[in-house]
Amino acid sequence: MSGKVGNALEFNGENGIQISGTNALDFNGAEEMTVAAWVNAANESPMIGVVGGCCGTIVAQRDMNGWALRFDGRNPNTEMTLIVQPQWQGNKVLGVPPFAKNTWHHMVGIVNKNELLLYIDGKFAVDAAYNGPMSTNGTATEIGHASDGGFIGIIDEVVIYNRAVSGGEAKQLYQAQGLPVKPQEKLTTRWGYIKAAF
Numbered sequence: 168m169s170g171k172v173g174n175a176l177e178f179n180g181e182n183g184i185q186i187s188g189t190n191a192l193d194f195n196g197a198e199e200m201t202v203a204a205w206v207n208a209a210n211e212s213p214m215i216g217v218v219g220g221c222c223g224t225i226v227a228q229r230d231m232n233g234w235a236l237r238f239d240g241r242n243p244n245t246e247m248t249l250i251v252q253p254q255w256q257g258n259k260v261l262g263v264p265p266f267a268k269n270t271w272h273h274m275v276g277i278v279n280k281n282e283l284l285l286y287i288d289g290k291f292a293v294d295a296a297y298n299g300p301m302s303t304n305g306t307a308t309e310i311g312h313a314s315d316g317g318f319i320g321i322i323d324e325v326v327i328y329n330r331a332v333s334g335g336e337a338k339q340l341y342q343a344q345g346l347p348v349k350p351q352e353k354l355t356t357r358w359g360y361i362k363a364a365f
Contacts (some may be wrong), residue, residue: 168321171205171271175323176311180215183224183312191329192306194233198299201328202226202236202249203275203340207321211265214238216316225274226325229313233303236276238265238318245293249276249285252302257283261295273341279331289341291334 168177176184186192194200204226214223220240227235234251242248245262261283266272275286278301284294310325311318326340 170321170323171207172324175205175207175321177321178311178318180213180223180317180319181312183317184310186308186310188228188306188308190306192228192308192327193303194228194301194329195303197301197329198278198280199329199331200234200278200301201275201330201332202234202326203273203332203337204236204325205271205273205323206266206318207271207323208238208266208268208318209320210268212238212240213265213268213319214240214316215319216240218315222313222316223318224309224311224313224316225318225322226327227309227313228303228305228307229309229315231303231305231307233301233305234276234278235313236274247272247274247287249283251278251283251297251299253298256297257295261285261293263287263292275332275337275340277331277337284331286334286337286341289338291337 168175216222223238225236229235236249242259244264246265248262250257273288277284283297285292
């Protein structure tokens with residue numbers, strides 16, 4: 168599938184990638200992290216969920232009760248969202264309206280000590296207070312689908328950092344359409360390898 172950068176992976180709401188995870192993906196007790204991805208939604212409600220309107224996982228440790236970058240149709244005007252444990256903070260407040268179908272958009276979700284931030288297409292979109300640290304039950308990571316539902320569309324250039332990127336770095340990620348932000352600090356999951364394997 169043609170992606171934003173080379174090839175990408177297409178998801179139908181039922182398929183997904185499960186990464187068993189390593190210590191580098193262990194965010195239990197962490198005060199910072201960043202997740203970013205290019206997304207191209209197939210429609211304005213791009214998910215098949217187990218509960219009405221919920222949910223379309225983009226990238227997550229949802230099944231580990233950790234965090235999720237996703238579409239949640241239950242929350243008007245904040246459907247494209249980042250939620251983080253404990254207590255799924257960010258739900259209903261840290262999000263933006265759905266993207267137009269068949270258009271590429273870049274999402275960056277950031278946990279930075281006592282705040283959550285969301286950048287869309289290189290620009291700051293919204294923030295919310297966060298009472299951490301993060302909590303998870305493991306390192307398994309999902310792309311495209313978790314137990315509460317899956318995303319319908321294309322996902323490309325997934326990156327996860329074990330630190331909070333700055334606003335300038337979020338803009339760099341968007342402008343470079345690749346991996347410009349100190350790749351030596353990127354966690355060991357490599358998107359290029361995943362794309363080639365599927």
